[in-house]
Amino acid sequence: MVLKLIDAHGAKPGTTILIDGEAYTVRSNDISKSGKHGASKCRIEAINVITGNKKVMACPGATRFEVPMIEKKKAQVLSVSDTTASVMDLESYETLELPYLPELKENILPEKQVEYWDIEGKRVIMRVL
Numbered sequence: 275m276v277l278k279l280i281d282a283h284g285a286k287p288g289t290t291i292l293i294d295g296e297a298y299t300v301r302s303n304d305i306s307k308s309g310k311h312g313a314s315k316c317r318i319e320a321i322n323v324i325t326g327n328k329k330v331m332a333c334p335g336a337t338r339f340e341v342p343m344i345e346k347k348k349a350q351v352l353s354v355s356d357t358t359a360s361v362m363d364l365e366s367y368e369t370l371e372l373p374y375l376p377e378l379k380e381n382i383l384p385e386k387q388v389e390y391w392d393i394e395g396k397r398v399i400m401r402v403l
Contacts, residue, residue, distance in 0.1 A: 282316040282337040290323065291339040293331065297323040297393045305335060323391075324375075324398050345392040348403065354382050359399060361388060374399035 282303070285291055289300045298320035308314040314335035321328055349361035349370070358373050359382055372390055374382055378399065382388065387403040 277341045277343045279338045280341055281335065282318065282333050282339065283314070283335050285316070285318055285339060290342060290344060291320065292342050292394070293320060293329060293339070297342050297344070297396075298329060299323055301328075308335075323393060324396070342394045346400075347390055347392065349388055349390055349399075351382055351384050351386050351388055353384060359388070361390065361399070370397065372397050372399050378402060 280289070280291070283305060285300045285303050287300050287302055290297055291300060292298070300318060300320050302319045304317040306315045306317075315332060316335050316337070317330065317332045319328065319330050348364045349372075350364060352360045352362055352369065354360075358371050360369060360371050362369050364387070370390075374388075375398070378401070381402045382399070388399050389401050389403060390397055390399045
């Protein structure tokens, strides 16, 4: 579920937007002035929330971006494999198999609590509590 739509002018640093169906956090937004015959342009530099990949794009200032709904939830780790962890949500008590960020590999241990994000249906473990 998309939270709202914003123009490229309104994409301030720290805002999370959807680019090509992926959630990105805006790092910088350089806005050029409109000319005699044209509209203003925006150069947006953004970082992928899950993978950390950088994307730079230029677009007209009137381009609309979707702002995704990000739910942050807590869970307890049940077991850990190479790229995923089996966790139990602490509110609904459902068991989930979630991927985690590579830098968390040595910190995720059974019976630890973690925070996972649900970004437009994609769930990933973001940090250990």
